[in-house]
Amino acid sequence: xxxxxxxxxAHYAPxxxxxxxxxxxxxxxxxxxxxxxxxxxxxxxxxxxSTGDLATEVAKQLIDKAGISAEELDFIILATxxxxxxxxxxxxxxxxxxxxxxxxxxDLTAACSGFVFALSTAEKFISSGTYRRVWLSVxxxxxxxxxxxxxxxLSCLEMELVECYLRQVTKNIS
Numbered sequence: 001x002x003x004x005x006x007x008x009x010a011h012y013a014p015x016x017x018x019x020x021x022x023x024x025x026x027x028x029x030x031x032x033x034x035x036x037x038x039x040x041x042x043x044x045x046x047x048x049x050s051t052g053d054l055a056t057e058v059a060k061q062l063i064d065k066a067g068i069s070a071e072e073l074d075f076i077i078l079a080t081x082x083x084x085x086x087x088x089x090x091x092x093x094x095x096x097x098x099x100x101x102x103x104x105x106x107d108l109t110a111a112c113s114g115f116v117f118a119l120s121t122a123e124k125f126i127s128s129g130t131y132r133r134v135w136l137s138v139x140x141x142x143x144x145x146x147x148x149x150x151x152x153x154l155s156c157l158e159m160e161l162v163e164c165y166l167r168q169v170t171k172n173i174s
Contacts, residue, residue, distance in 0.1 A: 004126035008166040010062040012054060013044035051139045052084045052093045058164040059098045059135060066166050070098040074131040076105035077122055079114030080139040083107050090139075100135070114138060122167045136165045 019042045020031035035041055046054065055078055063070055078091035091105035110117045115138045122134040 002127055002129045004123040004167045006165050007168050008062055008066040010058050010065055010164045012058040012061065012164075014046040014049055014054070016045050016047060017042050018045050050084045050090075051078075051080050051082050052090045052097070055080075055090065055094045055137045055139050055164075056097045058137060059094055062135065062164045062166055063098065068133070068166075070100040071102055072133055073100045073103040073135050074133050075103050075122075075125065076100060076135045076137075077108055077118045078105070078137045078139065079108045079110065079118040080137075081109055081111045081114065082139070083109065091137075094137075103135070119165075119167075126167060133166065133168045136167055138164075 020029070020034045020040070023034070024030050031041070049057075059070075059076075076091045076095050078089070078094060080090065083090040084093060089105065089107040091107050095101075095103055095105040108114055108118050108121065118136050118138065122136050125131045125134060
């Protein structure tokens with residue numbers, strides 16, 4: 001029986017940082033109010049990078065860290081609630097950009113639980129014995145491209161971050 005393990009991890013955050021003080025300039029809040037409730041002092045945001053841009057960057061890092069080629073990936077799951085478009089999927093765009101021509105790719109849109117669903121789905125595909133390597137990425141949330149910084153209900157808590165995992169087959173559970 002085949003088991004799945006996480007064999008590599010990578011992450012990427014956009015360069016632009018917005019502090020609580022920056023937010024206090026454009027909305028009725030303060031550093032003290034945000035940090036006392038959330039612990040957040042600053043967040044990374046993207047004004048120009050799309051979900052696909054972020055996912056492509058982290059995919060390249062992961063492939064490099066794992067010492068594999070994109071051709072060795074069997075499938076790609078991109079969990080996000082902010083895809084670049086409905087069709088083609090953002091995962092398919094990333095697949096083309098990194099050269100994973102043998103992999104099938106799809107977006108999984110399940111909001112906050114997307115990571116859990118994607119991780120479980122990847123495990124099932126690998127455990128079937130048909131697939132060996134999956135690139136699993138979680139992009140959250142890239143909403144600043146859509147809503148701007150004035151939506152107080154989101155801006156204090158949200159940040160752009162992409163995490164990436166390589167799950168692959170192993171013969172034992174440990």
